[in-house]
Amino acid sequence: MSIRFTKMHGIGNDFVIIDARSQPVDWSAELAEQIADRHFGVGCDQLITIHAGTDGAAARYRILNQDGSVAGQCGNGLRCVAAWLWRDNPALPNPLLIDGDAGRMVCERLADGRIRAAIGEPMFAPAQIPFMADEPAAHYLLELADGSIDIGAVSMGNPHCLVVVPSVDQAPVATLGALLERHPRFPDRVNVGFAEVVSRAAIRLRVFERGVGETLACGSGASAAVAILRQRDVVDATVGVDLPGGHLDISWAGPGSTLLMSGPAQFVFDGIWNHD
Numbered sequence: 001m002s003i004r005f006t007k008m009h010g011i012g013n014d015f016v017i018i019d020a021r022s023q024p025v026d027w028s029a030e031l032a033e034q035i036a037d038r039h040f041g042v043g044c045d046q047l048i049t050i051h052a053g054t055d056g057a058a059a060r061y062r063i064l065n066q067d068g069s070v071a072g073q074c075g076n077g078l079r080c081v082a083a084w085l086w087r088d089n090p091a092l093p094n095p096l097l098i099d100g101d102a103g104r105m106v107c108e109r110l111a112d113g114r115i116r117a118a119i120g121e122p123m124f125a126p127a128q129i130p131f132m133a134d135e136p137a138a139h140y141l142l143e144l145a146d147g148s149i150d151i152g153a154v155s156m157g158n159p160h161c162l163v164v165v166p167s168v169d170q171a172p173v174a175t176l177g178a179l180l181e182r183h184p185r186f187p188d189r190v191n192v193g194f195a196e197v198v199s200r201a202a203i204r205l206r207v208f209e210r211g212v213g214e215t216l217a218c219g220s221g222a223s224a225a226v227a228i229l230r231q232r233d234v235v236d237a238t239v240g241v242d243l244p245g246g247h248l249d250i251s252w253a254g255p256g257s258t259l260l261m262s263g264p265a266q267f268v269f270d271g272i273w274n275h276d
C-alpha cells in the first residue's frame with residue numbers, strides 16, 4: 001500500500017502530514033508508530049492527518065504522537081497544516097478556520113511569512129487538564145520518590161506541566177521529563193516544559209513531549225509556559241520564547257481571551273510511503 005505525504009516542520013518539531021480526504025488512511029497507533037520510525041519509516045515527532053472540514057472550517061486535523069498516542073493539540077503542527085492547506089488551494093481565505101479535538105483554531109498568514117494561530121484559551125481547571133488536584137493553583141507541589149517539586153499545570157487542548165529552572169542548559173530534561181510525563185497525578189500523561197525566565201518579555205524553554213521525548217520545539221508547550229508564567233504575573237502579555245529549534249512569539253491578554261502563537265512553518269519534501 002502506498003500513501004502520499006508531506007514532510008514539514010515547525011522550528012525543528014517535525015511532522016508527516018497526510019491528506020486523508022484524497023486517500024484511504026487507516027488512522028491508528030500502528031500507522032503512526034510505523035511512519036514515525038526514523039529508521040524503518042519516514043520519521044517524525046507527530047503524524048498529522050487532514051480531514052474534511054464542517055461548519056465553515058477549511059479542514060479538520062488530527063494528531064498522533066510518535067508512540068501512537070492521540071494528542072488533542074499540536075501548535076507547531078497546526079501552523080504546518082495551515083501552510084499545507086494554502087499551498088494545496090491558494091484560493092482559501094486568510095485567516096483560515098481549522099478544527100481539531102481542542103476546538104476551532106484560526107490561522108493567519110502574516111506579512112513576514114510566519115503564521116499566527118489562535119489556539120484557544122488556556123484551561124487551568126484540574127479536571128480540564130486533566131490533573132489530580134482539588135482546585136486550580138498557580139503552583140502545585142508534586143511528590144516524587146526522593147522529594148517533591150514545584151510545578152504549574154495547564155491545558156492548551158493537551159496537558160502540560162511546567163518546571164521553572166535557573167538554566168535550561170542544565171535542566172534534567174531527559175530524566176525528570178520522563179518521570180513527570182508519567183506521574184500518576186496526570187491520568188493521561190503530560191508534556192513537560194522546563195522554562196528559564198530571562199525577563200518579563202523573554203523565556204528559554206525545553207520540552208519533553210508526551211509520547212515522543214524531548215523535541216526541538218513544542219508550540220503548545222511554549223503557549224502553556226507563557227500561560228502559567230502569566231498567571232503567576234512573572235511575564236507580560238507578549239513573550240518571546242526561545243526553544244532549541246527556534247523562536248516563537250506568544251501573546252495572551254489573560255482570562256477570557258484566546259492565546260496567540262506566531263511562528264514559521266516549513267515544507268521539507270513530498271513523498272510516497274510504501275508499506276505492507
Ligand SMILES: N[C@H](CCC[C@H](N)C(=O)O)C(=O)O
Nearest residue numbers: 071074075076158210219220
Ligand atoms: N506531544 C503532544 C502533541 C504535540 C505537541 C507539540 N508538537 C506542539 O507543537 O504543540 C501531546 O501529546 O499532547
